[in-house]
Amino acid sequence: MSDTNQAWFERALEVIAGGVDSPVRSFRSVGGTPYTVRSGKGAYVTDVEGTSYIDYVQSYGASLLGHAHPDVVHTLRGALELGTTFGAPTPGEVLLCEAMVARVAGLERVRLVSSGTEAVMSAVRLARGYTKRDKIVKFDGCYHGHSDALLVAGGSGVAQLGLPGSAGVTAGAVLDTIVAPYNEVPSLDDTVAAVLVEPVAANMNLVAPLEGYLAALRAECDRVGALLIFDEVITGFRLATGGAEEYYAVTPDLWCFGKVIGGGLPVGAFGGSKKILSSLAPEGPVYQAGTLSGNPLATAAGLCVLELVRPRDLDSLSASVASFAGQLRDAICSSGLFALTPCVGPLMGLYLAREECSVPRNFEEAKVLCENGLYRTFFHSMLERGVALAPGAYEIVFTSLAHSEDDLATTVACALESASFALEAASR
Numbered sequence: 001m002s003d004t005n006q007a008w009f010e011r012a013l014e015v016i017a018g019g020v021d022s023p024v025r026s027f028r029s030v031g032g033t034p035y036t037v038r039s040g041k042g043a044y045v046t047d048v049e050g051t052s053y054i055d056y057v058q059s060y061g062a063s064l065l066g067h068a069h070p071d072v073v074h075t076l077r078g079a080l081e082l083g084t085t086f087g088a089p090t091p092g093e094v095l096l097c098e099a100m101v102a103r104v105a106g107l108e109r110v111r112l113v114s115s116g117t118e119a120v121m122s123a124v125r126l127a128r129g130y131t132k133r134d135k136i137v138k139f140d141g142c143y144h145g146h147s148d149a150l151l152v153a154g155g156s157g158v159a160q161l162g163l164p165g166s167a168g169v170t171a172g173a174v175l176d177t178i179v180a181p182y183n184e185v186p187s188l189d190d191t192v193a194a195v196l197v198e199p200v201a202a203n204m205n206l207v208a209p210l211e212g213y214l215a216a217l218r219a220e221c222d223r224v225g226a227l228l229i230f231d232e233v234i235t236g237f238r239l240a241t242g243g244a245e246e247y248y249a250v251t252p253d254l255w256c257f258g259k260v261i262g263g264g265l266p267v268g269a270f271g272g273s274k275k276i277l278s279s280l281a282p283e284g285p286v287y288q289a290g291t292l293s294g295n296p297l298a299t300a301a302g303l304c305v306l307e308l309v310r311p312r313d314l315d316s317l318s319a320s321v322a323s324f325a326g327q328l329r330d331a332i333c334s335s336g337l338f339a340l341t342p343c344v345g346p347l348m349g350l351y352l353a354r355e356e357c358s359v360p361r362n363f364e365e366a367k368v369l370c371e372n373g374l375y376r377t378f379f380h381s382m383l384e385r386g387v388a389l390a391p392g393a394y395e396i397v398f399t400s401l402a403h404s405e406d407d408l409a410t411t412v413a414c415a416l417e418s419a420s421f422a423l424e425a426a427s428r
């Protein structure tokens with residue numbers, strides 16, 4: 001009796017702030033009690049009650065191969081025997097960084113950290129130290145982790161809670177952060193150290209860059225000598241083996257990575273040219289450090305994933321996601337609701353609407369659709385049918401390499417039924 005989602009969440013509420021270690025997991029924006037995961041295998045997660053779901057959360061993109069991939073598990077077992085952290089250099093970190101540098105053109109030097117947040121925070125510090133300028137431009141609705149200066153207009157996490165930003169962030173901390181609308185090219189001046197962008201915005205549901213947008217940002221940065229930072233925490237090694245840079249053929253000055261490169265363990269990384277990275281301590285004046293940085297377990301799991309995923313795996317994932325997206329949209333639309341399922345490679349968005357509308361190009365447009373109240377009923381109806389979408393309308397749909405055609409077909413069938421429920425709830 002005590003092994004229920006309800007019981008675990010109640011226990012969690014006693015000892016964990018809000019019952020969760022990351023706000024979206026609380027189901028706050030969709031209502032209800034979160035399922036507590038006991039285990040995961042491939043495309044599936046199983047909760048403490050023994051119910052399995054086809055999982056489209058996939059740790060928000062950290063699991064590209066699906067959960068508990070046998071090769072990753074095997075690799076981790078081996079790594080575990082050798083010791084878990086030393087505070088000294090290890091071969092594993094060299095191997096992971098070599099694998100990253102080999103896949104991303106122009107990436108010459110990397111520094112490993114333990115989360116995407118740290119990666120972006122450190123890249124921004126490096127950009128400021130290198131250019132000796134203060135201002136950072138970010139885009140409304142893009143999420144770059146929860147560091148103070150970057151939490152403004154931060155997309156999904158804060159938007160889901162209806163917060164404009166966060167309490168506890170001083171006006172001073174965001175003084176040098178300029179926020180511009182996504183898909184518009186801000187005009188810069190020589191006080192700008194860097195422009196920070198998600199090359200595909202995937203934290204305000206999915207908003208693709210318009211044709212030529214990233215190249216225009218590149219050109220504007222070059223005009224004033226600002227650095228262009230791609231936050232590839234979601235797109236890296238997923239959109240293509242070379243990430244968004246390869247996909248769009250636009251080269252940033254600095255890259256931030258996370259999620260996929262940890263193979264399900266905590267890792268982040270940032271990198272760029274030899275020249276820029278030599279500003280980092282111990283070679284240069286920009287300080288950055290971490291007790292668990294380059295952790296042997298995390299680097300082993302990450303390397304295993306990078307080595308397993310070939311370009312053609314991502315091509316076939318993109319193809320099956322494109323077809324899945326079409327079927328999902330058709331199924332939902334046949335109920336009388338309207339849906340948009342924009343895709344960029346294997347990334348897929350999901351917007352529900354009462355009537356036909358066009359694909360959002362920025363946060364303002366995405367917000368209208370994410371706040372229309374339709375997602376909540378749809379989400380719960382899918383969950384009851386064994387499909388776990390993210391518990392928030394601002395998240396994207398993460399299809400892993402472990403999702404089978406059958407899983408996708410089952411999901412489409414569930415969506416057909418769930419859309420009718422959502423429509424019914426909306427018209428009540």
Ligand SMILES: *Cc1c(COP(=O)(O)O)cnc(C)c1O
Nearest residue numbers: 115116117143144145233234258
């Ligand atoms: C998830 C995410 C981050 C933050 O990564 P954490 O590991 O959660 O700190 C940063 N940028 C983007 C684009 C992300 O999606």
